[in-house]
Amino acid sequence: MKSVVLKYDGSFPGFLTCVFNAYEQKLEITEIIPEGEDQKQLFSETLEVITEDFKVQRVLKSLKKKLSSNGVKRLYYSFLSEIPGIELKMYDMIRYVYSSQEKAELDYSHPSVLDISKAAKQVGREKHRMEAFIRFRLTKDDLYFAVIEPDFNVLPVITKHFKSRYADQRWLIYDLKRKLGVHYDLQKAEYVSMELPEDIGISGGNPDYFAEGEIYFQHLWKEYFDSTNIKSRVNMRLHIQHVPKRYWKYLSEKSPFA
């Protein structure tokens, strides 16, 4: 067995191609890293992996045989966590799943199964939080617009939610951290990449960009938020646990009109 570091394009299909190549060439993998990142292993040989669709499909098909749909989802979610080194853990879990007869994805006493399920859970939580904390602002050209900066790459997994909820309005959700957005034009949702004006802001922003009344609605929402609070029951510790501070700048009720 050759001991190697795999370098891939950073996409999920790219990772699946790594899995294919590893099995095909009987490689002993010490690292799987996306392009642009440095390897930690000094003396391992590096192999570039080129994403190939037929390999992706083969691996997906076999994964679907060995895993429940939830198990496949967990793998995908943990991939989106972008946690350094997660690829190797995923690969480790895949090997364990392939090597065992039983439904090994449920073996929480196996370290990589547990790690993957934890990473997937974190991503799931962030997905849920984005579905909750996204605040659309209506622009002058009738577009409901939101910017986000999630810890994990959740854009691919929140699109469906917003599509089924806001089927009759045009919207755009833009991930500032990854410089990638999803735009829905009443028919389909598509990825877009664009330059945003600096002063569009996260909460508030230059009112020139927004439709009449938009700022008022943010005020009304803030007003509502404050009126529903029961002062004799204030529990800030719990509040911050629910609404972590790093999200505050997106929330018009927390950081209004900065």
Place this chain on the structure above:
Amino acid sequence: MDFDRIKEKLNILADAAKYDVSCSSSGSKRTNTKKGLGDSSGMGICHSYTQDGRCVSLLKILLTNHCIFDCAYCVTRKSNDIKRAAFKVQEVVDLTISFYRRNYIEGLFLSSGIFKSPDHTMERLIRVAKKLREEENFNGYIHLKSIPGASDELMREAGLYADRLSVNIEIPTKSGLKLLAPEKKHEDFMKPMEKVKNEIIQYKSESKLIKSTPKYAPAGQSTQMIVGATGESDRDIMYSSAFFYKNYNMKRVYYSGYVPISNDPRLPALGTQVPMMRENRLYQTDWLMRFYGYDVRELLNNDFQHLEMDIDPKLSYALRNRHLFPVDINKVDRQLLLRVPGIGLKSVNKILQARKFRKLNWEHLQKIGISMNRAKYFITCDAREKELKDVSSENLKQLIIQNSFSKYRKEFNQQLSLF
């Protein structure tokens, strides 16, 4: 839209509605199929949390805080000298839609003070819901408060537009209700509940035969009780709850620690602390009944009328039933596994899955995420035994409290501090 006027109304009518604790927005099946606005087919989402830690998922407002009744526990009571306001039907519709489109909320929770008559008020609430559904093609969540004393016909109509209906029973005992709301009759609360229950049953049987039967309150009904206003016991409260769950197919019962709002001699004085810990223990008990398979009589009974404040009800039960423990984590059946303090529903499922692969030891259990500081005294597993066999329940309780880092630990620490 006159924003300043709306803002003032919103202040008054959201403030008055905040004592309603229901915030659930899940459990409905209203898929957005016709490219309309909104979708309630999944879980509900808490879009924000108030500083007191409660979920904000619905625009929760009163249609008006004018009221012909004078219930002692209610801010909106007739004799209270407060600013009054009323929304127009269209104003509520516009607010709901504008907030929903910006992803602030899951939908609307609409309640009201009773003006003119129960039917008059109920009819107005229904008009809001009907407009949202029929004119705005809105598929978000709508929770309507049923007005006690509203007619059967209106209750029927309300359920056609709302996802959930609720009548707040408010006071868990009849005698308490008589004391604090002498104008209201127990039957006024029960009658609409009965109607809703029967309509839901009828819908379920009809929709099996005819697919197009219009949906009726698909998320069911709920109710709320005020805790700590009339000196009732925890046993009284939870027996009322069990009664509602059993006889009215209630989806949820909410418990609301009484927030003193007036100097009425029948009620706890202003400045009395809100019984938050007690409220929390009641919710825990409620969960044990609904998800952990406990009978209410196991948790509270004539010999044990009040929940313990310093430990959770599951631990309390285990300490009162030491003969059931310790259980072998690798063998015990699900039902008893659920009763081990420190092991929650999700951990139970993980344990049941994982133990098919190998015998579990302490380390496995720790990683799965169970609270070892409580669980270890009630289980054995594939390792040297750790549990203390001969310790009395009282001593064990103290030991667990000493070793836990609960935020309430200070309050309940039995040892006196020196300074």
